[in-house]
Amino acid sequence: MNSDFLRRPLTTTEKLNFKEIPAWVTQAVVFLRENQKMVYLVGGAVRDLIWGSTPSDWDLATDALPDEIEKIFPKTLPTGKRFGTITIFSAGQPIQITTIREDFPYSDGRRPDQVLFGSDIVKDLARRDFTINAMAYDFETQALIDPFNGRADCYRRLLKAVGNPRDRFREDGLRMFRFYRFLASHSLAAERKTEGAINPEWAKFVSYERIRDEFSKLLLGASIRKGLAGLAKSGLLLELIPEFYSADKAQSRLYSYLREHSFSAAAAIQRLLPLRLAALLHDIAKPASLTITKTGPHFYGHERAGAEMSRVILERLRYPKKLIQKVSLLINGHMFFYQPNISDSAVRRLISNIGPENIPDLLELRRADIIATGKINPKTLEHWKDLSQRVLAVLRSKSESKNGSKLAINGADLIEKLGVKPGPLMGEILSYLNEQIIEEPDLNQENRLLEITRQYLDSKNLRD
Ligand code: ATP
Ligand code: MG
Numbered sequence: 413m414n415s416d417f418l419r420r421p422l423t424t425t426e427k428l429n430f431k432e433i434p435a436w437v438t439q440a441v442v443f444l445r446e447n448q449k450m451v452y453l454v455g456g457a458v459r460d461l462i463w464g465s466t467p468s469d470w471d472l473a474t475d476a477l478p479d480e481i482e483k484i485f486p487k488t489l490p491t492g493k494r495f496g497t498i499t500i501f502s503a504g505q506p507i508q509i510t511t512i513r514e515d516f517p518y519s520d521g522r523r524p525d526q527v528l529f530g531s532d533i534v535k536d537l538a539r540r541d542f543t544i545n546a547m548a549y550d551f552e553t554q555a556l557i558d559p560f561n562g563r564a565d566c567y568r569r570l571l572k573a574v575g576n577p578r579d580r581f582r583e584d585g586l587r588m589f590r591f592y593r594f595l596a597s598h599s600l601a602a603e604r605k606t607e608g609a610i611n612p613e614w615a616k617f618v619s620y621e622r623i624r625d626e627f628s629k630l631l632l633g634a635s636i637r638k639g640l641a642g643l644a645k646s647g648l649l650l651e652l653i654p655e656f657y658s659a660d661k662a663q664s665r666l667y668s669y670l671r672e673h674s675f676s677a678a679a680a681i682q683r684l685l686p687l688r689l690a691a692l693l694h695d696i697a698k699p700a701s702l703t704i705t706k707t708g709p710h711f712y713g714h715e716r717a718g719a720e721m722s723r724v725i726l727e728r729l730r731y732p733k734k735l736i737q738k739v740s741l742l743i744n745g746h747m748f749f750y751q752p753n754i755s756d757s758a759v760r761r762l763i764s765n766i767g768p769e770n771i772p773d774l775l776e777l778r779r780a781d782i783i784a785t786g787k788i789n790p791k792t793l794e795h796w797k798d799l800s801q802r803v804l805a806v807l808r809s810k811s812e813s814k815n816g817s818k819l820a821i822n823g824a825d826l827i828e829k830l831g832v833k834p835g836p837l838m839g840e841i842l843s844y845l846n847e848q849i850i851e852e853p854d855l856n857q858e859n860r861l862l863e864i865t866r867q868y869l870d871s872k873n874l875r876d
Pocket of ligand 2: 469
């Protein structure tokens with residue numbers, strides 16, 4: 413298809429926005445042009461520049477073949493060479509350069525059966541997911557190639573599939589998740605026909621790794637609620653995290669409350685992935701932990717069970733081990749007990765049990781949990797503030813500072829100075845000493861701890 417008739421000049425404002433393209437990107441463009449290659453800016457960067465926002469990454473499309481790209485640029489990585497993508501480095505910054513593609517059909521809902529490289533930018537744009545992502549900027553003529561009216565949709569803030577949405581979602585089920593990810597991160601409205609075409613059946617063919625990346629971006633979006641509500645409404649959430657649902661009709665209200673509360677907590681918490689995941693999953697075991705006693709319904713142990721369940725969920729979604737560890741630790745600790753007027757030593761004990769490094773995140777999780785309960789009791793928030801202030805004051809104070817929270821002596825000191833043998837007794841002594849300094853931080857000095865240990869051993873008749 414001849415793309416000339418689709419070339420549209422930029423408006424004055426857009427021209428100013430496109431001046432923001434960094435010199436290291438235009439340098440790469442110059443290299444390709446010097447080699448008589450076509451080159452376009454494509455994908456999210458064009459969309460972001462039209463909006464006047466800063467693109468997160470820069471994608472170029474060219475008619476140079478992957479091998480040629482590798483020859484033109486001194487420093488490259490074959491990140492997706494089979495599909496035509498080479499990452500190059502310009503002034504140390506990465507740029508993805510992809511050979512213009514005119515794909516053959518997909519038959520497995522995952523990947524095109526065969527990649528056909530070519531030079532028709534309009535065909536390349538036609539295989540992209542949404543109209544706002546399907547524009548190209550031609551550096552040579554400084555014009556926009558916009559065969560699907562992406563620019564108009566940008567200004568209308570409308571998220572609409574390129575072509576027939578049913579075909580596009582069936583072709584690659586990931587696009588359904590991307591749909592809600594863009595809704596969540598760019599304050600867009602869903603085009604009716606596009607949203608209506610979503611069918612969770614097609615999610616089954618998509619790998620969890622690919623879904624995970626889109627899901628994380630959705631969770632970090634400013635309109636996370638819109639994204640999560642969309643996943644739930646469309647049935648995609650049931651595919652992704654079936655733990656949010658029950659086959660038992662009698663329990664449907666309980667689960668619907670769980671989803672509502674979890675979405676609210678995730679929206680209320682700070683925008684950091686471990687926190688957003690912890691907030692989303694913190695009560696996931698509540699329905700399963702429900703017991704009815706004389707005093708009413710209880711959810712005993714739901715935090716421990718929830719930590720376990722979230723581990724299973726996050727492993728299934730292929731999140732990295734360290735992140736899973738962090739999230740389940742936060743969920744396990746999210747019910748930490750607090751009553752106003754507890755003693756300073758009780759506050760210190762709380763800190764020691766939870767681990768000082770986890771305190772700020774747990775306070776943040778608790779805050780989100782309180783806000784998400786809807787009918788906020790002002791007293792509850794007061795308690796939260798009171799607890800935060802007291803805990804943070806203790807953390808800041810010298811005795812609980814980084815070194816202060818650790819015992820001033822260790823196992824080696826006990827062996828060397830008191831002749832204690834390595835073994836269970838050693839652990840017993842160290843926990844005893846820990847208890848003592850929680851009660852009285854001033855005791856945390858070598859001499860005093862050695863003295864306490866002597867007394868402890870004497871009291872047990874264990875001294876040599
Ligand atoms: P972001 O700014 O968040 O990176 P983006 O639009 O650049 O958003 P990417 O995931 O980086 O999104 O993808 C780059 C471009 O590749 C998209 O703009 C779109 O044109 C195209 N694209 C990515 N994934 C798909 C897909 N599954 N199907 C069709 N086109 C896609
Ligand atoms: Mg991108």
